[in-house]
Amino acid sequence: MAEDWQHGFYRRSLIDRQVRLVQGRQLDPATLKQLQANMTMQHNLVIENYITDYRLPEGVALGLVVNGKNYTVPMATEEPSVIAAASNGAKRVAQSGGFFAEAKERYLVGQVVLTDVENPERVTTDLLMHQDELLQVANGAHPSMKKRGGGAKHLRIRQVGDFISVDLLIDVQQAMGANTVNTMVEAVAQNLRQSGYHVLTAILSNLADQSLVAVTCRVNFTALATPQFDGASVAEKIAKLSELAQVDPYRAATHNKGIMNGIDAAVLASGNDWRAIESGAHAYAAKDGHYKGLATWHLDGEQLVGQLTLPMPVGVVGGSIKLTPQSKVNYQISGIQTAQELARVIVSLGLAQNLAALRALATAGIQAGHMRLQYRSLAMSVGATTAEVEILVDQLQQHAHVDATLAREILREMRSQHGTN
Structure with a gap:
């Protein structure tokens, strides 16, 4: 049962909701100012029970060359090393010519699911005979999309x-398109109900396998070398790690998580629905009946060849895209104009991210590149000031075992020596 302070919470003004959190002892009064400092009145109209903005760090991946064009890609993420890794992978591929990306036909899939079907063969034949009529019903529900050259194209x-x-395979033009698809399939569902069919549901599918983007790259062995490892041996190990991700779902899950580190951050910064992209990617990873790595790498002469194909139904208008001032700025930074261009860049970024992760695994190990950035986060979490963070990180790197207790102890010693306790 809801407590008194919760009753009618959604009907209250923004300020009253914040105050009620204090009254319900969910929030310390001293923290109320923090909520109010980060709130945006525009966002009070976007979600339910809004109280403030939750902010993520944003940076840019540099030097991502896709189809001959050099991109600066905004990325929103709280995870250390993601942007550094994306830029690192992009740089190594750029040295060998960059990424080549192809965005094929772009359709979203909307489902109208029938249940209690007594004769599936007869029903299938009947529906196909009336497919033109059903497509007209769908397009009649959203005529503006049809006028722009989009709309329901195939059944x-x-x-x-x-x-x-x-x-229904629906061309949503430059939009994200989820609401368009749902409007169209609901109209078709109503038409089928009137024809006597039992409709279970009508909704967009996030397995956007009709919006695939295929990216390839070739990386010279010399671009993979480290002071301790020659490029050929690094490339060979990356190819082996790729092979492992094709046969072991435990490795595949981590392989794909690394890809999505970059993709999710770029999708979020673009104002698109990163949850839809994430779910579609993992469903696509299991399209052959078992879950496997999305990106693959193999040797060809003195080059390492990478390939990644993903559903990428992103848009550049509609929905939450450009809803916030920052997302508008992000399109200025990237210079991206169309949904197809955005999709090509994002999938290329995912392949760059994968290369950086596999190269780290093939050489010094994943932790070596992460640790300084991780130590920065640890330093901030124990209360180090901006001026103290790098000094504390330098000292933490001298220890074999690092945790919060050690970080606090070193920070106390630092402050004691400088008389700042």
Whole structure:
């Protein structure tokens, strides 16, 4: 049962909601000013029960060359080393010519799922006979998309278990398109109900396998070398790690998480729905019946060849895109103009991220590159000031075992020596 301070919470003004959190002892009064300092009145109209903005650090990946164009890509992430790794991978690929990306036809898939189907073959035949009519119904629900050259283009029928899925393939032009698709499939669902069909659901699918982007790159062995490892041996080990991710789902999950480190950060900074992209990517990773690595690497002469194909149904207008001042600025930074261009850049960034992670695994190990950035986060978490962070990090790197207790102890000693306790 809701406590008194919770009753009617969503109907209250923004300031009253914040005050009620104090009244309900969910929030210390001294912290109220922090909520108010970070709130944005515009965002009070965006989500329910809004109280403040939750901010993430944003940086840029540099030197990402895609189809001959050099991009600066905004990325929003709290995880140390992600942006550094993306830039590192991008630099090594750029030395060998950059990424080559192809965005194929871009359709979103909307499903109208039928249940209690007694004769699937007859129903399938009947639906296909009326596919033009059903496409007209879908486009009639969103005529502006049709006028712009988009809209429902194709219909396919799939029998899945005891269900029949009526799939609409919809061109949403430059938009993210989720609301458009849902509007169209709901109109088709209503039409089918009136025709006597039992409709279970009508909704967009986030497995956007009709919005694929294919990226390839070739990396010279010399671009992979370190002072301790020659480029050929690094490339060979990367290829072996790639092979492992194709056969072991435990390794594949981490392999793909590394790819999504970069993709999620870029999608979030672009104002698109990173959750939809994430779910679609992992579903696509299991498209052959078992979960495997999304990116692959193999040797070709004295080059390492990388490949990554992903569903990438992003847009540059509509939804939450350019809703905030920062997302508008991000498009100025990247110079990206179209949904297809954005998709090509994001998938290329994911392959750059994967290269950097595999190169780290193939050489000094993943922790070596992470530790200084991780120690910065640890230093800030124990209360180090901006001026103290780098000094504390230098001292932490001299220890074999580092934790918060050690960081606090060193920080106390530093302050004692400088008389700042």
